[in-house]
Amino acid sequence: xxxxxxxxxxxxxxxxxxxxxxxxxxxxxxxxxxxxxxxxxxxxxxxxxxxxxxxxxxxxxxxxxxxxxxxxxxxxxxxxxxxxxxxxxxxxxxxxxxxxxxxxxxxxxxxxxxxxxxxxxxxxxxxxxxxxxxxxxxxxxxxxxxxxxxxxxxxxxxxxxxxxxxxxxxxxxxxxxxxxxxxxxxxxxxxxxxxxxxxxxxxxxxxxxxxxxxxxxxxxxxxxxxxxxxxxxxxxxxxxxxxxxxxxxxxxxxxxxxxxxxxxxxxxxxxxxxxxxxxxxxxxxxxxxxxxxxxxxxxxxxxxxxxxxxxxxxxxxxxxxxxxxxxxxxxxxxxxxxxxxxxxxxxxxxxxxxxxxxxxxxxxxxxxxxxxxxxxxxxxxxxxxxxxxxxxxxxxxxxxxxxxxxxxxxxxxxxxxxxxxxxxxxxxxxxxxxxxxxxxxxxxx
Numbered sequence: 001x002x003x004x005x006x007x008x009x010x011x012x013x014x015x016x017x018x019x020x021x022x023x024x025x026x027x028x029x030x031x032x033x034x035x036x037x038x039x040x041x042x043x044x045x046x047x048x049x050x051x052x053x054x055x056x057x058x059x060x061x062x063x064x065x066x067x068x069x070x071x072x073x074x075x076x077x078x079x080x081x082x083x084x085x086x087x088x089x090x091x092x093x094x095x096x097x098x099x100x101x102x103x104x105x106x107x108x109x110x111x112x113x114x115x116x117x118x119x120x121x122x123x124x125x126x127x128x129x130x131x132x133x134x135x136x137x138x139x140x141x142x143x144x145x146x147x148x149x150x151x152x153x154x155x156x157x158x159x160x161x162x163x164x165x166x167x168x169x170x171x172x173x174x175x176x177x178x179x180x181x182x183x184x185x186x187x188x189x190x191x192x193x194x195x196x197x198x199x200x201x202x203x204x205x206x207x208x209x210x211x212x213x214x215x216x217x218x219x220x221x222x223x224x225x226x227x228x229x230x231x232x233x234x235x236x237x238x239x240x241x242x243x244x245x246x247x248x249x250x251x252x253x254x255x256x257x258x259x260x261x262x263x264x265x266x267x268x269x270x271x272x273x274x275x276x277x278x279x280x281x282x283x284x285x286x287x288x289x290x291x292x293x294x295x296x297x298x299x300x301x302x303x304x305x306x307x308x309x310x311x312x313x314x315x316x317x318x319x320x321x322x323x324x325x326x327x328x329x330x331x332x333x334x335x336x337x338x339x340x341x342x343x344x345x346x347x348x349x350x351x352x353x354x355x356x357x358x359x360x361x362x363x364x365x366x367x368x369x370x371x372x373x374x375x376x377x378x379x380x381x382x383x384x385x386x387x388x389x390x391x392x393x394x395x396x397x398x399x400x401x402x403x404x405x406x407x408x409x410x411x412x413x414x415x416x417x418x419x420x421x422x423x424x425x426x427x428x429x430x431x432x433x434x435x436x437x438x439x440x441x442x443x444x445x
Contacts, residue, residue: 003159003221006302007081011315014159015295019319021165022156023291028168030283032175034345036196037280039179041346043192045269048346049127050193052276053265054135056257057117061106061139063254065146067247067385068099069153071239074383076157077298078443081305085222092154092215093228094235095243099150100143107142114139121262127269130193137194141201144208151211156298158222163214167207175203242383242444249389256396263404264416271413274354277345281359282366285330289370292319296374297381304382304443316378316435320371327370335363354413361417365424372424375431383444387434395427 004017033051041048072095079088114135118128138145148171152164182188182195191198215224265272296319303312334341338359342352372395379388400423407415434440 004161006159006299007306007308011299011311012318014299015292015315015319015322018156018159018161018295018298019292019322021161021291022294023288025152025161025165025168026287026290026294027284028165028172030280030287031172032200033280033283035172035176035179036200037276037345039183040193040196043183045273045346045348045351046126047130047193048276049265049269049272050130050134051196052272052279053118053123053127053131053261054138055279056254056261057114057135058110058138060251060254060258061110062103062142062145062149063250064106064247065099065103065142065149066250067245068095068102068146068239068243069149070246070380070385071095071241071243071383072150073153073157073297074242074301074381074385074444075238076154077301077381078305078383080158081302088158089222089224090228090232091235091239092157092222093224093230094232094239095154096147096150096224097229097231098236098239099146103143103146107139110139110142111136121258121265123262123265124268127265127272133194134197137197137201141197141204144201144204147208148204148211151208151215154215154222155211155220156294157301158220159298159302160220160222161295161298163211163220167211170210171203171207174206175199178202242385245385245389246380249385249392253392253396256401259401260396260404260416263408264413267413270348270350270354273346273348273351274342274358274413277342277351277355278358278362280345281334281341282362282369285327285334285366286370286373288326288330289323289373292323293374293377295319297377300378300381301383304441309438309441312378312382312441313435313438316374319374323370323374324367327367331363331366334359334366338363357414358417361414362420362424365421368428369424372428372431375428375435378435379440382440382442384440384442387440391427391431391434394430395423399423399426 004014006014036051037048072092075091076088115132118132123131155163178199179196180186182191182199184190214220264275296315299315300312339352339356342355376388400419403419403422404416407419
């Protein structure tokens with residue numbers, strides 16, 4: 001399978017060749033959550049709320065792995081662009097090693113303290129037990145999740161977005177088969193919420209094994225050797241210098257999401273279920289921007305490594321234009337048919353009303369949020385993760401949370417949905433200004 005030769009392809013051709021597999025990969029990732037939501041919704045509004053409440057806490061830990069993966073993408077892509085293939089392989093090995101070690105430690109800590117965290121957040125008693133079961137299981141599978149993110153970033157960095165697509169397709173298929181079997185006890189004990197989480201862990205573990213074989217055997221023209229796994233402090237410091245700001249930004253963002261979700265949970269399982277459906281459909285709508293942002297990040301890295309700053313700047317805006325067109329069309333549909341979309345997951349009359357209200361308010365802002373994703377990944381691909389960190393923290397802590405406390409007290413869930421709308425609009429405009437200033441066009445290697 002050939003990688004996309006970013007430096008020798010026409011820009012739009014390379015962008016589209018890299019983007020469509022990345023979009024499909026993001027679609028598969030979204031299907032993960034949608035499948036869980038679909039089957040858990042058959043159990044009831046309490047069960048479907050468990051992943052929604054658990055996810056911010058899970059993301060709080062795995063965001064560290066995501067930050068390390070970003071460092072790998074930036075350093076590997078820029079070394080590839082500069083023609084330093086051996087150095088790129090060495091960096092890839094270092095990122096794999098440190099990601100796995102961190103995942104084991106944080107996964108164990110998360111599993112031990114999950115219930116304590118949920119109690120501190122005052123999660124209602126009827127939601128506490130099932131949420132803790134889901135969250136603890138996912139924590140124990142953190143090494144698979146971390147490594148999966150790392151491998152996806154490394155393949156993307158070298159211009160190969162098809163391999164992650166195929167691997168994620170396999171994983172989603174396994175998860176889709178296991179979910180109903182484990183949740184409802186078809187051929188297995190009836191595990192309900194635990195079954196949904198276990199299916200996710202097993203399916204991710206499978207693709208980690210396959211990806212390891214591919215990368216270490218050099219089947220995609222890029223090979224990591226065992227010697228590359230042995231830690232070297234000078235390389236690790238570069239990885240941490242780039243990865244830690246990204247991890248910090250994502251972790252602090254995840255903490256904000258945890259607080260926001262706990263606030264919504266205080267309005268009851270109806271509001272939580274509506275938020276859960278809304279988050280999943282938003283992920284589906286923005287999968288195009290995440291795919292484009294992955295491609296953009298890789299292209300920015302390689303262009304900067306090759307000294308082609310104008311191309312790095314230009315590809316960001318071309319990706320943004322495509323993104324606004326596609327996501328705008330999708331969100332027009334969610335604006336008009338939010339109730340029908342909600343009904344696909346759950347038929348509770350109160351949840352349908354809340355879901356329709358959510359989509360009527362939030363839909364307009366989603367193309368802006370999707371554009372922000374592209375701006376953010378351009379900064380990460382260039383290695384300027386401090387700017388990315390500041391933007392990520394500001395989006396929720398400086399804008400959304402204050403607005404939620406301001407509007408939520410007086411308007412209830414309607415105020416929360418409006419806070420989401422405003423924060424998405426404002427941060428997209430601020431990030432656009434950062435891109436226009438061009439200070440991020442200096443490579444980090």
